[in-house]
Every structure is written in C-alpha cells, then in structure tokens.
Amino acid sequence: MASQKSFESAVNSIRTFLSARPPYCNGTYPVSPEQLTLFYGSNGSNANRINLAKATPQELGKLEAACQLATFGVNNENVYDESYRKAGKMDFADFATSFDVEDSDLLNLVDHGLLEGDDEQRAIKLELYKLNVYGKGSFFRAHKDTPRSETMFGSLVIVFPTPHEGGEFILRDKEHEWEVDLAKSVSESSQQPCVSYAAFFSDVEHEVRMVTSGYRVTLTYNLYFAPVGIMPCPTVSTLAPYEQTLAEALYEIVTNDAVLPDGGYLGIGLRHMYPVEEGTDVTDFRNYLKGPDAALGRVLSALGLSWNVRVFYRKVDSREYLHSRIVDLSKWGQMCCDVIHAIMRRSGAELVQHVHIYGTRKSFYGCSCLDWSEDSEEIQETKYVQLAEVTDLEDNISQVQLYVMYGNEPTVSYAYVKLCIAVDLPFLGARSINRLQVQ
Missing domain, CATH: 2.60.120.620 (q2cbj1_9rhob like domain)
Structure with a gap:
C-alpha cells in the first residue's frame, strides 16, 4: 500500500500539472x-x-x-x-x-x-x-x-x-x-x-x-x-510525454487500496471556468474542456477510468451535491432545507458525503457533514455517494446567483462557473486500471 506521503506527492503533482502552463x-x-x-x-x-x-x-x-x-x-x-x-x-x-x-x-x-x-x-x-x-x-x-x-x-x-x-x-x-x-x-x-x-x-x-x-x-x-464526432479513446502509450507525469500521479492514487475501498467519486476541480446558463448540461463540456483540463480527461480515459464533468454545490443547507446541470438556487430564497433538498434531488443531483482520501468522514464548517441527518427519517432513506476531494472543488452556489459581471459585452444568459471532474471509482473488487507503460 502506498504511503500517505507518496499519495500527497501525487496530489501535488496533479495540482502542479493543472496550474503550470x-x-x-x-x-x-x-x-x-x-x-x-x-x-x-x-x-x-x-x-x-x-x-x-x-x-x-x-x-x-x-x-x-x-x-x-x-x-x-x-x-x-x-x-x-x-x-x-x-x-x-x-x-x-x-x-x-x-x-x-x-x-x-x-x-x-x-x-x-x-x-x-x-x-x-x-x-x-x-x-x-x-x-x-x-x-x-x-x-x-x-x-x-x-x-x-x-x-x-x-x-x-x-x-x-x-x-x-x-x-x-x-x-x-x-x-x-x-x-x-x-x-x-x-x-x-x-x-x-x-x-x-x-x-x-x-x-x-x-x-x-x-x-x-x-x-x-x-x-x-x-x-x-468546432463540433466533434466520435473521438477515439486514447491509450497510455499514446499520451504526450508531459501527460505521462499526470498519468503516473493518478495511477498512484487509484491503485491505492485505501482510496475509496467501497467505491465513490474522486473529485478534481478544473483549472478553467466555463460558460453556462440555467439548465445547462455540464456533461457536454466533456468535449469542450480547455488546456490542462482536456489533458486531464484524456489521461483518465487512457487509464480506463469512467469520468464526467459535474458542478459541485457545497453547503446547500448543510448538504453537498454533485449535479450534471446548473440550478439557480437564488430562485428558492429562504425555503427550508428539506424543500431545497427535494428540489435538488428531483432535478437529478447526487447527494455526496465528503470523506478523507483514506475513507473516513471529512468535517467541514466545524461539524460533520452528516450531523444534520441523524434524526431525519426522509434523509436516512437518501443514498449517499462518497466523494474524496483530490484538488479543490469550488463552491458554485454564489456563482449561479445574480451578480455583477464586467465583460466586453452585456451578457444575456451565459455566466462563468467552476466545474469539476468526478471520477467514478468502483469498489476494490471491481476496480480495473490500465497499466502504465514503462518509458
């Protein structure tokens, strides 16, 4: 099993890759x-x-x-x-x-x-x-x-x-x-x-x-x-030399038996922001990622990992979600948390539980992210997906509300938000990762 030190080195390599160019x-x-x-x-x-x-x-x-x-x-x-x-x-x-x-x-x-x-x-x-x-x-x-x-x-x-x-x-x-x-x-x-x-x-x-x-x-x-057709899936051997470094870091993480042993998502915050409007299906950005974000997607595909683009909502009345669509939460004002939760769930959001990379619960804002649910029968029936944050996932609550945005033209509907890649990591017994090529 890889040490926590080697894992932290791999995480730092990913962060450096996303910000270096x-x-x-x-x-x-x-x-x-x-x-x-x-x-x-x-x-x-x-x-x-x-x-x-x-x-x-x-x-x-x-x-x-x-x-x-x-x-x-x-x-x-x-x-x-x-x-x-x-x-x-x-x-x-x-x-x-x-x-x-x-x-x-x-x-x-x-x-x-x-x-x-x-x-x-x-x-x-x-x-x-x-x-x-x-x-x-x-x-x-x-x-x-x-x-x-x-x-x-x-x-x-x-x-x-x-x-x-x-x-x-x-x-x-x-x-x-x-x-x-x-x-x-x-x-x-x-x-x-x-x-x-x-x-x-x-x-x-x-x-x-x-x-x-x-x-x-x-x-x-x-x-x-320009619009793209069906893009061929890259292989580890066809990655560019600078992408090999990223592949090695990701391989170090996903082959670690202590990382999400029961399965879940690895969350990787993207470097760039992307133009969206309410209702945008952010999975469409899989074909329109920019710079190092696109390279990250290619490397994940080469390793045989299932991934997609998601929007992350942190601290939505003590809950956290991954979603494939943009939801304008400003419409719902001061509604009670259970109503907002129902709206998010009906729109397709996944309720996530933050965990440390070694599988233990992660605490935010001074309390466990599950404290709010202990006495709620409705919430106890809700299925969580574990989410391990590899690089920072930025909150998107304020970004999808109305705000002053200075640009070279007035914007009618589109605004920039931060997105992330969610890597769907199976439980250990079902996990199959393409092997790295020795250079």
Missing part, C-alpha cells in the same frame, strides 16, 4: 504590406482606406474619429464609463481588412500554442468580433470576455504595426500575472512588416494598460471549438 500564447506573424490595408466606413458614408504598415498620425486620428465610444457589459446592460474603459470601437460590418487570418498559418500557431495534446488537431471556428483603436490615454481595466456559447473557449487579439507606447496586455489567472508588450514585439521584429498576436482562454482576466503615445489598433476574434 500559462493560459495564453503570443508572438509575431510576418505579413506583406498589402495585407495591412484596412477599409472602413459606416452609415452609407464613403469608404476610407488606410495602410496600417505606414499610416500617418493624421490617418490614424481619422480612423479613431470614425469609431464609436467603446462600452462594456455589466450584467445585461451596455455601460459607458471612461474611468473603466476608454477606447474606440468599430463593429465588423463597418470595416474590412485584407489580412485573412483563416487563410494564414497564424491559426496553426494558436492551435499549437494554446491547445494541448490531441486538441492541437481540433478544428477551430474563428469569428471576427471588433476593431478597436486605443489613442493616447486609452485603456481597458481588468475584465473577462463575455461568454457567447458553451463552445467558445478563447479570444485572439491581433495588434497592427502602428507606432505606439504603452498599451501592455496584462493577463491574470488566480495568483499568476503575465505582461505581454505586443507593441515591443512588433518593433523588435525584422524589417518585414508583421502583426503581433495574443490568444488566451476567455475566462482569464485581462486588461489593456494606458497607451502613452501613438495609436494601438487591434482586431479581436472569438475562438470556438
């Missing part, structure tokens, strides 16, 4: 001068033309003047507030550019830089969103991109080679922060014209710092996963 990629891409021509105009006005490889300050000022004031979304409303965002915007119907991202190799760079493993081969759907002009004094404070569908996974920002200073691109993910100076990337490139780019997962907080001189001209694209 930056949630973005960036670089420069060479283009011809002809590809940097931009046509723009609106409301029946004559079209204007500008070459962004050699645009004068006067031409860029005219482009900025043709833009609308950029707003941002707060819940379901468009808000204009120069203390939060100051920039110009132009909708895609009002401009055209000779640079075709889909007809270039840039999308392949994004594929390999942002996605991992088998996902690098997945088709990406690209949607042109907007053109933005940041003149002197312009900025956009920290925000997350507004989710538009369950298949939207990221954004691509292209910065044209117009002279400017400032406007650094800042990304934040939990305690990590990255600064990307896209203007500097262009200025340090070769004599051939080029654009700089940054692609990132859409749940990552980001901001544009103040432009101190010149004009920062950008195109933004929304990135979607």
Whole structure:
C-alpha cells in the first residue's frame, strides 16, 4: 500500500500539472504590406482606406474619429464609463481588412500554442468580433470576455504595426500575472512588416494598460471549438510525454487500496471556468474542456477510468451535491432545507458525503457533514455517494446567483462557473486500471 506521503506527492503533482502552463500564447506573424490595408466606413458614408504598415498620425486620428465610444457589459446592460474603459470601437460590418487570418498559418500557431495534446488537431471556428483603436490615454481595466456559447473557449487579439507606447496586455489567472508588450514585439521584429498576436482562454482576466503615445489598433476574434464526432479513446502509450507525469500521479492514487475501498467519486476541480446558463448540461463540456483540463480527461480515459464533468454545490443547507446541470438556487430564497433538498434531488443531483482520501468522514464548517441527518427519517432513506476531494472543488452556489459581471459585452444568459471532474471509482473488487507503460 502506498504511503500517505507518496499519495500527497501525487496530489501535488496533479495540482502542479493543472496550474503550470500559462493560459495564453503570443508572438509575431510576418505579413506583406498589402495585407495591412484596412477599409472602413459606416452609415452609407464613403469608404476610407488606410495602410496600417505606414499610416500617418493624421490617418490614424481619422480612423479613431470614425469609431464609436467603446462600452462594456455589466450584467445585461451596455455601460459607458471612461474611468473603466476608454477606447474606440468599430463593429465588423463597418470595416474590412485584407489580412485573412483563416487563410494564414497564424491559426496553426494558436492551435499549437494554446491547445494541448490531441486538441492541437481540433478544428477551430474563428469569428471576427471588433476593431478597436486605443489613442493616447486609452485603456481597458481588468475584465473577462463575455461568454457567447458553451463552445467558445478563447479570444485572439491581433495588434497592427502602428507606432505606439504603452498599451501592455496584462493577463491574470488566480495568483499568476503575465505582461505581454505586443507593441515591443512588433518593433523588435525584422524589417518585414508583421502583426503581433495574443490568444488566451476567455475566462482569464485581462486588461489593456494606458497607451502613452501613438495609436494601438487591434482586431479581436472569438475562438470556438468546432463540433466533434466520435473521438477515439486514447491509450497510455499514446499520451504526450508531459501527460505521462499526470498519468503516473493518478495511477498512484487509484491503485491505492485505501482510496475509496467501497467505491465513490474522486473529485478534481478544473483549472478553467466555463460558460453556462440555467439548465445547462455540464456533461457536454466533456468535449469542450480547455488546456490542462482536456489533458486531464484524456489521461483518465487512457487509464480506463469512467469520468464526467459535474458542478459541485457545497453547503446547500448543510448538504453537498454533485449535479450534471446548473440550478439557480437564488430562485428558492429562504425555503427550508428539506424543500431545497427535494428540489435538488428531483432535478437529478447526487447527494455526496465528503470523506478523507483514506475513507473516513471529512468535517467541514466545524461539524460533520452528516450531523444534520441523524434524526431525519426522509434523509436516512437518501443514498449517499462518497466523494474524496483530490484538488479543490469550488463552491458554485454564489456563482449561479445574480451578480455583477464586467465583460466586453452585456451578457444575456451565459455566466462563468467552476466545474469539476468526478471520477467514478468502483469498489476494490471491481476496480480495473490500465497499466502504465514503462518509458
């Protein structure tokens, strides 16, 4: 039997794997001068033309003047507030550019830089969103991109080679922060014209710092996963080298006889957040996981483990649930706990009992998670599923209630929540794990 120390080492390896890789990629891409021509105009006005490889300050000022004031979304409303965002915007119907991202190799760079493993081969759907002009004094404070569908996974920002200073691109993910100076990337490139780019997962907080001189001209694209058919099940031998490390850590856990000997769920909190609306079946995200989350799913499948995506509800009137759907608990106000419990159960939620990894009850909030049920006949008839928390499972009660969300557009129905993977681990006598390959 593996020691508790080796188990803790395996858990730390999983946590490190999920958080190690930056949630973005960036670089420069060479283009011809002809590809940097931009046509723009609106409301029946004559079209204007500008070459962004050699645009004068006067031409860029005219482009900025043709833009609308950029707003941002707060819940379901468009808000204009120069203390939060100051920039110009132009909708895609009002401009055209000779640079075709889909007809270039840039999308392949994004594929390999942002996605991992088998996902690098997945088709990406690209949607042109907007053109933005940041003149002197312009900025956009920290925000997350507004989710538009369950298949939207990221954004691509292209910065044209117009002279400017400032406007650094800042990304934040939990305690990590990255600064990307896209203007500097262009200025340090070769004599051939080029654009700089940054692609990132859409749940990552980001901001544009103040432009101190010149004009920062950008195109933004929304990135979607294309629909997938039946995906082949990976094997341990086909895992990428960096996925082998994760496989070894998971193998250490699931082959430990002391881990859920009577069966139950291993709960692994996902790194990224995902766009949902009320009623969303989160199991659909099995095919749309991002970055290290997708790698985690591939490794679990390669080990022959049954798993799916779930939403975790902690401390719902002293109860805890795993659910395949999003339930808006704010609708039920101050109803008694048994009524809410009945609602959750009828909607398909599984009542879970937290246990330590070695099978003993786990205490939360100063009391046993079963204390509330001792005198309840109705609850005593309820079947629990044991849940061992491998990495942190974040509470989703507050996230599915109404809250103020700052984004680049008002959101009508979608909001980001934290999800988890629940690994269905059979009891010891029925447990069969694919063996690791010795490298």
